Amino acid sequence: MSMTITEKIMAAHAGKDRVSPGELINCRLDLTLANDVTAPVAIKEFSKLGLDHVFDPDRVVLVPDHFTPNKDIKSAELALCVREFARSYSITNYFEVGKMGIEHCLLPEQGLVLPGDMIIGADSHTCTYGALGAFATGVGSTDLAAGMATGECWFKVPESMKFIYHGKMRPWVGGKDLILYTIGDIGVDGALYRAMEFTGEAIQDLSIEGRLTMCNMAIEAGAKNGIIAPDEKTKAYVEKRAKRPYRFYYSDPDAAYAEVKEYDVSRIEPQVAFPHLPENSRPVSEAQGIELDQVVIGSCTNGRIEDLRIAAQIIKGRKVNPRLRVIIIPGTQEIYLQALREGLLEAFVEAGAVVSTPTCGPCLGGHMGILAKGERALSTTNRNFVGRMGHPESEVYLCGPAVAAASAITGMITHPEEVMGGAD
Amino acid sequence: MQIKGRVYKFGDDIDTDQIIPARYMNTYDPAELAAHCMEDADPSFAGRVEPGAVIVAGKNFGCGSSREHAPIAIKAAGVSCVIAPTFARIFYRNAVNIGLPILESPEAAEALKEGDQVEVDLAKGLIKNLTSGGEYHATPFPPFMQGIIEQGGLINYVRERMKDRA
Ligand code: SF4
Numbered sequence: 001m002s003m004t005i006t007e008k009i010m011a012a013h014a015g016k017d018r019v020s021p022g023e024l025i026n027c028r029l030d031l032t033l034a035n036d037v038t039a040p041v042a043i044k045e046f047s048k049l050g051l052d053h054v055f056d057p058d059r060v061v062l063v064p065d066h067f068t069p070n071k072d073i074k075s076a077e078l079a080l081c082v083r084e085f086a087r088s089y090s091i092t093n094y095f096e097v098g099k100m101g102i103e104h105c106l107l108p109e110q111g112l113v114l115p116g117d118m119i120i121g122a123d124s125h126t127c128t129y130g131a132l133g134a135f136a137t138g139v140g141s142t143d144l145a146a147g148m149a150t151g152e153c154w155f156k157v158p159e160s161m162k163f164i165y166h167g168k169m170r171p172w173v174g175g176k177d178l179i180l181y182t183i184g185d186i187g188v189d190g191a192l193y194r195a196m197e198f199t200g201e202a203i204q205d206l207s208i209e210g211r212l213t214m215c216n217m218a219i220e221a222g223a224k225n226g227i228i229a230p231d232e233k234t235k236a237y238v239e240k241r242a243k244r245p246y247r248f249y250y251s252d253p254d255a256a257y258a259e260v261k262e263y264d265v266s267r268i269e270p271q272v273a274f275p276h277l278p279e280n281s282r283p284v285s286e287a288q289g290i291e292l293d294q295v296v297i298g299s300c301t302n303g304r305i306e307d308l309r310i311a312a313q314i315i316k317g318r319k320v321n322p323r324l325r326v327i328i329i330p331g332t333q334e335i336y337l338q339a340l341r342e343g344l345l346e347a348f349v350e351a352g353a354v355v356s357t358p359t360c361g362p363c364l365g366g367h368m369g370i371l372a373k374g375e376r377a378l379s380t381t382n383r384n385f386v387g388r389m390g391h392p393e394s395e396v397y398l399c400g401p402a403v404a405a406a407s408a409i410t411g412m413i414t415h416p417e418e419v420m421g422g423a424d
Numbered sequence: 425m426q427i428k429g430r431v432y433k434f435g436d437d438i439d440t441d442q443i444i445p446a447r448y449m450n451t452y453d454p455a456e457l458a459a460h461c462m463e464d465a466d467p468s469f470a471g472r473v474e475p476g477a478v479i480v481a482g483k484n485f486g487c488g489s490s491r492e493h494a495p496i497a498i499k500a501a502g503v504s505c506v507i508a509p510t511f512a513r514i515f516y517r518n519a520v521n522i523g524l525p526i527l528e529s530p531e532a533a534e535a536l537k538e539g540d541q542v543e544v545d546l547a548k549g550l551i552k553n554l555t556s557g558g559e560y561h562a563t564p565f566p567p568f569m570q571g572i573i574e575q576g577g578l579i580n581y582v583r584e585r586m587k588d589r590a
Binding site (some may be wrong): 024037038040041044045048049051066067071072074075078121122123124126138139140141142143145146149150154156188189192193219222224277364365366383385386387388392 | 442
């Protein structure tokens with residue numbers, strides 16, 4: 001019987017020859033992840049088990065990234081709790097401020113998540129790692145505590161939905177635009193409880209960065225996981241990073257899908273999602289001229305080096321519009337350093353943007369760019385829920401790095417072509 | 425387990441940022457979280473919620489982040505049960521794991537009105553409207569999850585399993 005890539009990875013980790021959608025299975029985990037917000041709750045639950053060890057100190061990853069560098073005393077106490085746990089349980093992959101980055105940028109970069117892996121993280125965007133051909137999903141802190149203790153987690157095998165992207169992308173269109181367009185099509189519960197498998201010519205054309213962006217937002221359609229079959233690009237990305245063996249899985253050609261969606265990407269414009277749901281995506285041409293108070297470029301969705309390069313291409317040699325603040329946040333220390341070496345940070349600062357140390361910061365309304373009542377931001381992050389970036393009466397529009405950078409120059413939502421000149 | 429209380433209604437796609445905004449997540453103290461429960465959906469909720477309250481919401485309740493703070497805030501606010509046509513999957517797991525009863529019932533979610541008094545029988549998956557007399561059925565938990573609930577949550581369940589292994 002044929003299986004999808006998701007089913008194959010699950011079967012392999014459940015010690016079964018095959019699994020089918022709806023089946024409840026217990027899986028061996030390759031990695032668990034938590035951050036400064038979710039780890040303390042998991043640690044509290046974990047301590048009830050009275051254990052003196054985690055299942056494997058090399059496979060428990062702890063990243064203080066949400067409210068760090070500590071934004072206030074309470075956050076400092078959360079970070080302290082994580083640090084002390086990491087020390088007393090000899091956790092090898094604890095990333096202190098100075099080494100850290102936004103978790104979903106950091107783990108792929110550090111070679112901690114690999115093709116064929118089964119991963120849970122106490123963070124909903126753990127689904128990002130599907131871009132490398134892994135099964136990765138977000139769980140809560142109690143599930144994570146059980147995972148840290150046992151190295152196992154139960155799952156219901158999801159039905160898979162296949163998304164086929166045909167054709168060539170237009171200039172200034174990237175992974176963010178494809179995923180916003182897709183969520184706009186199927187809705188924020190369009191893939192509820194399901195696996196989203198992204199395939200097709202346009203996916204092959206995407207960089208690993210673009211693929212990570214797409215899988216990152218699978219949760220915004222309610223999915224359990226997003227996944228992309230590994231290829232030569234995946235191999236090139238992981239082989240220099242991996243410190244343990246990995247395996248490529250592929251869907252069988254006749255695997256069963258609950259639904260198949262096909263898109264012609266040559267028709268897709270850069271996208272903007274209007275408040276207050278990611279499904280409110282529209283072509284940027286329908287958002288042109290909306291005035292902004294703040295632009296944020298960063299997050300686990302679009303805080304990677306490719307994103308910063310695209311932004312710098314547009315911002316370099318120009319000035320940020322005086323009516324707004326522009327906050328740029330490289331995803332990890334390595335990305336920060338790379339951007340520094342390439343002169344991207346200089347271009348941003350010269351233009352009048354702020355460059356922050358890696359942190360989730362404003363993405364979840366934590367710190368480093370909170371919105372006041374009535375303010376409006378355009379952001380490369382993944383959620384535009386009510387109050388997500390600050391006051392409940394503020395607004396967040398979502399987009400990719402190109403639209404964000406162009407809008408930073410004009411002060412209003414703008415197609416990158418308007419700043420850079422039309423290509424077609 | 426019998427549940428009885430007043431219905432508080434909410435719409436579709438209530439996300440975890442509305443249930444407990446991230447600005448309050450520098451703590452995980454249940455009482456502090458409860459004081460801000462549902463704040464960005466209805467700022468008056470935490471102040472007026474009665475013990476035993478039943479939240480009745482639209483589709484995809486609890487979408488968004490994985491924060492367990494969301495079901496913790498709801499439970500600590502005194503809510504006894506959440507009824508919706510569908511739940512976001514991480515919220516669903518988290519609620520089971522911390523022992524907040526939730527029921528998927530499209531018919532109850534549609535029929536129940538703000539202020540109705542309801543009685544819920546979790547074992548049978550039966551929801552009774554004491555105000556208008558209606559009766560609705562919910563999808564019962566799969567037996568595997570019932571096991572977790574019977575053990576009083578996932579941590580107890582794991583503790584038992586680890587004992588067997590040792
Ligand atoms: S950048 Fe935003 S979405 Fe990503 S992990 Fe941080 S808070 Fe969550």
